[in-house]
Amino acid sequence: ETGVTQTPRHLVMGMTNKKSLKCEQHLGHNAMYWYKQSAKKPLELMFVYSLEERVENNSVPSRFSPECPNSSHLFLHLHTLQPEDSALYLCASSQELGGYEQYFGPGTRLTVT
Amino acid sequence: GQNIDQPTEMTATEGAIVQINCTYQTSGFNGLFWYQQHAGEAPTFLSYNVLDGLEEKGRFSSFLSRSKGYSYLLLKELQMKDSASYLCAVRDSNYQLIWGAGTKLIIKP
Numbered sequence: 001e002t003g004v005t006q007t008p009r010h011l012v013m014g015m016t017n018k019k020s021l022k023c024e025q026h027l028g029h030n031a032m033y034w035y036k037q038s039a040k041k042p043l044e045l046m047f048v049y050s051l052e053e054r055v056e057n058n059s060v061p062s063r064f065s066p067e068c069p070n071s072s073h074l075f076l077h078l079h080t081l082q083p084e085d086s087a088l089y090l091c092a093s094s095q096e097l098g099g100y101e102q103y104f105g106p107g108t109r110l111t112v113t
Numbered sequence: 114g115q116n117i118d119q120p121t122e123m124t125a126t127e128g129a130i131v132q133i134n135c136t137y138q139t140s141g142f143n144g145l146f147w148y149q150q151h152a153g154e155a156p157t158f159l160s161y162n163v164l165d166g167l168e169e170k171g172r173f174s175s176f177l178s179r180s181k182g183y184s185y186l187l188l189k190e191l192q193m194k195d196s197a198s199y200l201c202a203v204r205d206s207n208y209q210l211i212w213g214a215g216t217k218l219i220i221k222p
Binding site for chain 1: 117121143144146153154155156157158161200202204207208209210211212213214215
């Protein structure tokens with residue numbers, strides 16, 4: 001257990017569905033991250049939040065919408081996704097932005113049909 | 114552009130030693146990280162290098178040469194549980210992590 005939890009662990013959704021991924025960290029960290037991990041590709045940083053404010057949005061399509069209501073919770077809202085969005089979505093946190101070490105959650109395995 | 118290169122897959126024998134290389138070209142350098150990721154699990158932190166040289170932590174060691182843009186992770190006395198992917202990441206001048214695609218290490222009895 002890394003202190004970062006994610007739900008659901010697996011999600012299958014159609015292209016017209018709307019769903020949300022949830023991440024919660026119990027470490028008292030100030031920075032949280034969403035990553036996309038596709039097979040045999042580097043981790044892709046999607047969004048970064050520091051003290052609940054978004055500080056990075058790496059050209060992610062608008063069908064992905066993040067939300068950070070407080071420093072412990074992070075959501076990724078999904079709508080009208082494409083099959084190529086199927087991947088493992090990882091949440092991570094660190095003590096500070098650009099911090100020494102990131103703690104990852106177990107990820108949500110997303111399949112878009 | 115920024116780039117991290119590491120081998121896609123390596124195979125080694127239980128009890129042996131294996132070295133996983135990582136080369137990088139990034140906009141600035143503020144440290145290099147190695148993470149371990151077992152299949153279906155979260156990446157977990159292994160090591161951090163910011164100065165040249167070798168950092169040893171039990172069976173695992175990590176080396177850095179900033180002038181060569183090169184690092185390696187050395188795993189000794191390999192155990193079956195070391196079968197995993199090993200991710201190299203560099204923190205650039207903006208303190209963002211740039212990730213390699215990972216090296217899948219297969220340990221055979």
